[in-house]
Amino acid sequence: MLQADPILQTKDLSVYYGANRVVTEVSLDVLRNRITAIIGPSGTGKSTLLRCFNRMNDLIPTFHLSGEVLFEGNNLYEPTVDATDIRYQIGMVFQRPNPFPKSIFDNVAFGPRINGYNGNLADLVEWSLQRAAIWDEVKDRLKSSALSLSGGQQQRLCIARTLAVEPTVILMDEPCSSLDPIATLAIEELMRELSEEYSIVIVTHNMQQAARVSNYTAFLMAEGDRVGQLVEFGESRQIFTNPQDERTEAYITGRFG
Amino acid sequence: MAVIAPTDFRKRKERRKWQGRAFFVLCLLAITVALGMLLVLLIYIGMKGWSHVNWSFISSFPSRHPDEAGIQSALLGSVYLVIIAGIVSFVLGVGAAVYLEEYAGRNRFARIAQINIANLAGVPSIVYGILGLEIFVRSMGLGKSLLAGGFTLALLILPIIIISAQEAIRAVPPSIREGGYALGASRWQTIWNLVLPQAFSGILTGVILSVSRAIGETAPLIVIGALTFVPFSPDGPLSRFSALPIQIFNWTARPQAGFQEAAAAGIIVLLIVLLGMNALAVILRNRLENRS
Numbered sequence: 001m002l003q004a005d006p007i008l009q010t011k012d013l014s015v016y017y018g019a020n021r022v023v024t025e026v027s028l029d030v031l032r033n034r035i036t037a038i039i040g041p042s043g044t045g046k047s048t049l050l051r052c053f054n055r056m057n058d059l060i061p062t063f064h065l066s067g068e069v070l071f072e073g074n075n076l077y078e079p080t081v082d083a084t085d086i087r088y089q090i091g092m093v094f095q096r097p098n099p100f101p102k103s104i105f106d107n108v109a110f111g112p113r114i115n116g117y118n119g120n121l122a123d124l125v126e127w128s129l130q131r132a133a134i135w136d137e138v139k140d141r142l143k144s145s146a147l148s149l150s151g152g153q154q155q156r157l158c159i160a161r162t163l164a165v166e167p168t169v170i171l172m173d174e175p176c177s178s179l180d181p182i183a184t185l186a187i188e189e190l191m192r193e194l195s196e197e198y199s200i201v202i203v204t205h206n207m208q209q210a211a212r213v214s215n216y217t218a219f220l221m222a223e224g225d226r227v228g229q230l231v232e233f234g235e236s237r238q239i240f241t242n243p244q245d246e247r248t249e250a251y252i253t254g255r256f257g
Numbered sequence: 258m259a260v261i262a263p264t265d266f267r268k269r270k271e272r273r274k275w276q277g278r279a280f281f282v283l284c285l286l287a288i289t290v291a292l293g294m295l296l297v298l299l300i301y302i303g304m305k306g307w308s309h310v311n312w313s314f315i316s317s318f319p320s321r322h323p324d325e326a327g328i329q330s331a332l333l334g335s336v337y338l339v340i341i342a343g344i345v346s347f348v349l350g351v352g353a354a355v356y357l358e359e360y361a362g363r364n365r366f367a368r369i370a371q372i373n374i375a376n377l378a379g380v381p382s383i384v385y386g387i388l389g390l391e392i393f394v395r396s397m398g399l400g401k402s403l404l405a406g407g408f409t410l411a412l413l414i415l416p417i418i419i420i421s422a423q424e425a426i427r428a429v430p431p432s433i434r435e436g437g438y439a440l441g442a443s444r445w446q447t448i449w450n451l452v453l454p455q456a457f458s459g460i461l462t463g464v465i466l467s468v469s470r471a472i473g474e475t476a477p478l479i480v481i482g483a484l485t486f487v488p489f490s491p492d493g494p495l496s497r498f499s500a501l502p503i504q505i506f507n508w509t510a511r512p513q514a515g516f517q518e519a520a521a522a523g524i525i526v527l528l529i530v531l532l533g534m535n536a537l538a539v540i541l542r543n544r545l546e547n548r549s
């Protein structure tokens with residue numbers, strides 16, 4: 001049921017660091033309110049592709065790209081677009097939890113504050129923490145340091161922090177790679193709930209995770225100088241049970257990569 | 258092919274053990290000499306000056322009579338100088354460090370600035386005195402005032418403050434900055450709300466340590482015209498002034514034994530102020546680090 005309502009699209013996207021091409025002519029549609037997984041061997045440009053969606057790569061001096069990245073139909077890399085405007089609409093959760101060395105409350109309140117939120121901050125913080133399924137664990141110690149939380153709690157706090165600026169898309173770069181299986185399941189459950197309201201793109205090395213949570217899967221690979229090419233993209237059910245490309249099949253059955 | 262007999266190893270092991278012990282003794286000797294000299298200095302100064310350190314010494318103005326001479330004006334002068342130098346160099350130093358670390362990237366200007374800052378840290382202090390005399394005293398018309406002295410000392414410690422602030426800023430993990438940017442923070446908001454608060458304790462420690470170096474500086478203040486005989490307390494930023502090391506220097510040059518004692522007493526006060534500031538740096542750093 002491929003519905004034609006993409007929220008993010010890339011068109012012939014190639015990404016370079018200096019002279020090095022690390023994403024090659026990728027054309028991909030990320031659908032609204034779905035979870036899209038990006039899988040592939042290490043160093044094939046998955047993180048780079050993900051970071052194009054919220055212009056995080058702008059921070060790297062040697063970065064440049066060709067092709068287009070569209071968000072709700074508008075080119076993100078148009079000179080008139082302000083990257084900071086993009087980034088709170090397209091939130092990002094990182095591989096390693098990176099809470100600020102501030103209180104739990106201030107971590108969640110940071111985004112709304114800097115974006116000039118003038119509603120009730122306490123309500124927004126509670127709502128965000130509840131959405132991230134961590135409210136019950138922290139509601140009695142909102143003032144204590146976020147660094148006192150466990151890794152899994154920190155990651156959910158980072159998700160809450162992202163939700164607090166009310167994004168429409170959430171990008172996640174291996175969000176569970178530093179977590180234990182129980183915390184991982186909690187985050188996966190959370191992603192499924194969140195996908196009712198948000199569009200989610202997740203990079204993962206964990207095939208089972210991609211198969212479990214995602215609706216669509218993109219498989220990136222490197223072949224010679226064509227690093228980061230999109231080999232196959234489609235519904236996860238199909239990619240994981242009946243891949244069309246033999247390279248995809250080889251990868252998901254663990255025969256290489 | 259030569260065959261190595263086990264005895265060869267044994268000999269080598271013997272020698273290695275012996276070498277190790279000799280090196281240890283040498284190091285011990287070095288620290289003993291270094292600490293010993295310091296101890297001798299402290300005992301000598303203490304014996305000579307301790308009896309002279311009392312409230313009237315601290316609260317009196319200099320005088321022709323060694324028993325009545327005191328350091329009030331010099332102590333106040335030093336305190337004001339250090340406050341001016343601390344504030345000015347903090348603002349300029351942090352600004353420069355933020356520019357170099359967060360804005361400049363790898364451009365040519367930044368590279369040249371960086372090399373020059375490292376070199377400036379090694380320029381003799383008297384050169385800063387000459388600079389201060391030309392710029393602050395003459396060109397800016399501040400005269401031989403506290404403000405001119407404070408600015409000169411600020412220039413003197415600026416390179417060290419920039420370098421230590423850069424290190425503190427660099428120690429803030431990139432993941433914190435990324436977290437800020439990912440929420441839509443501008444560069445300014447990220448620096449101001451995330452980077453600087455985390456680097457603050459490191460920056461502050463650098464400032465206090467450099468300022469405590471400045472408090473002992475004599476040469477640049479002599480060059481810009483600090484007074485040696487000031488029978489009044491500074492009454493504003495444009496007031497003429499003296500400073501502790503200058504007062505001490507002046508007393509040591511006098512023949513009377515009484516002034517020698519006063520000089521030793523002045524050194525004790527200077528050392529106490531120094532130790533106090535260093536202790537403050539340590540306490541502040543621990544406080545701020547525990548808080549976050």
Ligand SMILES: Nc1ncnc2c1ncn2[C@@H]1O[C@H](COP(=O)(O)OP(=O)(O)OP(=O)(O)O)[C@@H](O)[C@H]1O
Binds near residue numbers: 045060
């Ligand atoms: N800041 C950078 N500057 C230069 N090259 C980079 C930079 N970041 C990544 N690269 C290069 O780009 C290529 C793709 O990196 P990327 O991090 O996107 O891969 P990835 O698929 O996310 O790998 P992994 O699964 O290991 O996280 C790699 O060859 C990497 O060396």
Ligand SMILES: [Mg+2]
Binds near residue numbers: 173
């Ligand atoms: Mg990656």
